[in-house]
Amino acid sequence: MTVFLTGASGLVGSAFARAAARRGHRVVGVVGGHASGVEGLAEKRTLDLADAGATTAAVLDVFPEAIVNCAAVSSPDACEVNPAQAQALNVALPALLAQLAHHVSARFVHLSSEQVFDGAQTTPYRAGDAPSPIQLYGRQKLESERAVDAVAREEAATLRAPLLMGNSLAGRRSPHERLFADWAEGRVPRLYTDEFRQPCTAENLAEVMLELCERPDVRGVVHWAGAEVISRHALGRRIRDHFKLSEKEAPIVAVTRAETPDATRKRQACLALDLAPLVGKLKTRPQTIAEQLEELKVPPPYREWYLKR
């Protein structure tokens, strides 16, 4: 199948491109500022996806069987800094891609986030639970879900994803890559002992997205995540142990949410996701933390620090 992939240079998009190529799909990938190659792409196009005319022309030119949207302003902080740009990428773009998917009868797979929930619930959020975002990023993701559903109910599946582990192209995006950056550059990360997430890797999520491309019977908003819920502090320690780093080489300070009330107003305490009904429909399985750690590589920008430490 020919897939039109946005965000092909991102953490998830680059994993999707590799996975789709392994399965024999032809992937035309759109990047923004990323200048070098992306493994798995049959064709790479550089495009500003905030430009609706150029995006429409590219989709109509490729005339894909599936559109997969991995482009976004994916950092909540970046959304607060430039809300208009974030609105263009996080809301207007998925709405446009959904319309185009409807127009060319393509399957549409869109990515949303666990951050549509407020994190106050201690039991896992179900896909049908009422969303209640607490920051702009979560509100935009929710708006995108609704916009997609309004124009492409038959064609679209919107996947709410958790905190994502994995290996990004630049090596500075995912949790272990950010920890390496802190350690290599002499900073001490402060990680919450009482902030819980249910991570999976971008590779595992990409497998799910591929299955969704091939399964047009799955529609609407669905959840995916890992098999375990873990605190950010415990996750940091597991990452440190996995790479056999000592406490001296890779220090971590444990903090609680109560110690940083200003910072935690816009951070959810507990984001666990109920994976039904999707988990019962797919071959891909949710990963344990140990399985996720096995996939992680030493990030290229910090390889020298790691080898010399």
Ligand SMILES: NC(=O)c1ccc[n+]([C@@H]2O[C@H](COP(=O)([O-])OP(=O)(O)OC[C@H]3O[C@@H](n4cnc5c(N)ncnc54)[C@H](OP(=O)(O)O)[C@@H]3O)[C@@H](O)[C@H]2O)c1
């Ligand atoms: N990472 C997570 O923990 C996480 C968790 C839950 C949900 N999600 C969601 O999953 C999706 C993928 O996230 P990610 O972590 O893979 O994001 P990412 O690594 O930040 O990648 C974002 C992608 O969007 C592209 N992009 C941004 N602005 C663009 C523009 N104006 N024109 C063209 N391309 C543009 C970037 O291209 P260039 O780099 O080439 O400019 C990059 O390929 C997003 O919808 C995100 O909200 C992510």
